[in-house]
Amino acid sequence: MFEQIIYASKGKQIVMFLDYDGTLSPIVEDPDRAFMSKKMRKTVRKLAKCFPTAIVSGRCRDKVYKFVKLAELYYAGSHGMDIKGPEKRSKSNKDSESVLFQPASEFLPMIDEVYKHLVEATKSTPGAKVENNKFCLSVHFRCVEEKKWSELAQQVRSVLKEYPKLRLTQGRKVLEIRPTIKWDKGKALEFLLESLGFADCTDVFPVYIGDDRTDEDAFKILRDRGQGFGILVSKFPKDTSASYSLQEPDEVMDFLRRLVEWKQLSVRAQSRM
Numbered sequence: 001m002f003e004q005i006i007y008a009s010k011g012k013q014i015v016m017f018l019d020y021d022g023t024l025s026p027i028v029e030d031p032d033r034a035f036m037s038k039k040m041r042k043t044v045r046k047l048a049k050c051f052p053t054a055i056v057s058g059r060c061r062d063k064v065y066k067f068v069k070l071a072e073l074y075y076a077g078s079h080g081m082d083i084k085g086p087e088k089r090s091k092s093n094k095d096s097e098s099v100l101f102q103p104a105s106e107f108l109p110m111i112d113e114v115y116k117h118l119v120e121a122t123k124s125t126p127g128a129k130v131e132n133n134k135f136c137l138s139v140h141f142r143c144v145e146e147k148k149w150s151e152l153a154q155q156v157r158s159v160l161k162e163y164p165k166l167r168l169t170q171g172r173k174v175l176e177i178r179p180t181i182k183w184d185k186g187k188a189l190e191f192l193l194e195s196l197g198f199a200d201c202t203d204v205f206p207v208y209i210g211d212d213r214t215d216e217d218a219f220k221i222l223r224d225r226g227q228g229f230g231i232l233v234s235k236f237p238k239d240t241s242a243s244y245s246l247q248e249p250d251e252v253m254d255f256l257r258r259l260v261e262w263k264q265l266s267v268r269a270q271s272r273m
Contacts, residue, residue, distance in 0.1 A: 024055075047259065050259070055076065058138065103183050
């Protein structure tokens with residue numbers, strides 16, 4: 001896989017897109033403890049020095065940033081509905097970070113309202129956890145007994161029937177509630193490529209690595225564009241639009257390290273010419 005990607009990207013600008021949970025950090029029972037390792041952070045920092053790099057997650061952007069703690073990256077939280085570029089600090093303006101795009105701002109009051117209703121509706125189900133990701137919501141059921149899963153899903157649906165502008169999808173042991181606007185991780189990928197100046201370029205090579213159903217939107221965009229590759233993180237074979245697969249975050253880290261080493265060697269070789 002690595003050799004094929006290097007060959008296909010020859011003469012092109014690689015741009016990296018990374019999911020967070022299950023890609024940079026292991027999937028854990030408590031989503032608030034999905035910490036990435038120091039080794040992974042160090043690897044991603046080196047990666048960002050070599051290639052433009054974005055984190056694209058279903059999580060609230062601020063929460064993902066607290067996990068990753070790297071200011072030089074692009075962050076797309078809430079399934080790409082909250083996008084921010086790297087911080088550019090100056091002496092005159094210490095806090096000059098700029099939000100690039102928030103296409104679902106009008107839904108914020110509704111999301112907050114539904115969050116309160118979901119917390120109330122699911123509190124009778126032990127192990128259920130409702131997470132407010134600012135522009136979307138997650139109902140985690142990884143710690144819920146399997147026999148209670150359908151009951152929990154019904155509790156969620158009973159709340160959402162009053163909110164036709166929100167849609168329900170399912171990920172890895174999580175129910176996702178999002179606005180019905182036509183925006184997803186694939187749209188976020190396209191927006192970020194445009195922001196980086198690669199809108200209609202043929203010499204760009206996007207690589208998107210993710211483990212969830214929501215990442216399929218990005219994999220499909222890459223396949224439809226005929227540019228770059230999607231890499232699915234999964235221990236089991238799945239129906240996917242990704243071109244390649246890695247089994248777990250440790251394999252992702254090894255892949256990213258190889259990419260960094262290859263780039264560093266390329267730069268050294270060019271400087272000698």
